[in-house]
Amino acid sequence: MLHSVRPTSALIAFAxxxxxxxxMRPANLDLALDKASTTGAYQVALVPPxxxxxxxxxxxxxxxxxxxxxxxxxxxxFTVDGGMPQHGHGLxxxxxxxxxxxSGTYRLDGMKFSMTGWWVIKLNIQGPEGADTxxxxxxxxxxxxx
Numbered sequence: 001m002l003h004s005v006r007p008t009s010a011l012i013a014f015a016x017x018x019x020x021x022x023x024m025r026p027a028n029l030d031l032a033l034d035k036a037s038t039t040g041a042y043q044v045a046l047v048p049p050x051x052x053x054x055x056x057x058x059x060x061x062x063x064x065x066x067x068x069x070x071x072x073x074x075x076x077x078f079t080v081d082g083g084m085p086q087h088g089h090g091l092x093x094x095x096x097x098x099x100x101x102x103s104g105t106y107r108l109d110g111m112k113f114s115m116t117g118w119w120v121i122k123l124n125i126q127g128p129e130g131a132d133t134x135x136x137x138x139x140x141x142x143x144x145x146x
Contacts, residue, residue, distance in 0.1 A: 025086070025118040029137050037132040040068055042125055044134045046108075054143065055115060061108040063097060067129055072104020076127035080108065082120045082135075091119075113140045 034045040045064040053059035065073045078097035083090035095110040113119060122135045 025139065029118065029139075031137055031139065033136055033138070035134060035136075036068070037125060037134040039130075039132050041129040041132045042067060042073065042127065042134070043070065044123065044125070046121060046123075046136045048138070052141075053111075053113070055113060055140070058093065058110060058112050061111055061121075062101070063106040063108050063123065065104050065106065065125065065127065072102075073127050073129070074100065074103045076100075076106070076125055078106065078108075078126070079124040081122040081124070084115075084117060084119055086118060091121075097123075116140045116142050 033047070034043070036043055043066045047062040047064065049059050049061065063078065065076055067073055080095045080097065081090070091112070092114040093110045093112045095108055095112075097106045098109045100106050111121075117140060119138050119140060120135055121138065122133065125132050125134065
């Protein structure tokens with residue numbers, strides 16, 4: 001004999017939270033794009049493009065790197081990693097720091113966001129002050145309706 005099961009309001013509420021979870025992010029999420037690296041060896045600013053890029057559009061950012069005293073750092077090397085913590089996947093491209101524009105200012109090419117939501121961009125830095133890391137949170141919002 002089959003029994004009809006009616007969803008309870010608690011189950012419906014749980015499902016709604018589960019579906020909305022992708023759009024939610026921690027309430028205290030640090031969105032600073034200028035911060036000290038993990039050990040404090042470097043001050044790093046991640047500068048997004050002037051116009052927010054569209055979803056699935058390749059774009060470039062700028063990385064400004066200085067030592068803890070504020071002097072621009074020349075000749076640093078970077079690797080880039082990141083992804084969406086709530087979805088468990090990495091970046092959809094393999095961005096890289098392609099070169100130094102001027103002393104302490106670098107171009108980060110090949111960025112792409114495949115969906116709206118919370119993204120983390122991690123930079124591994126190798127410079128004169130040694131190896132260090134920094135992670136930035138950014139939230140890609142849905143496009144504005146015009």
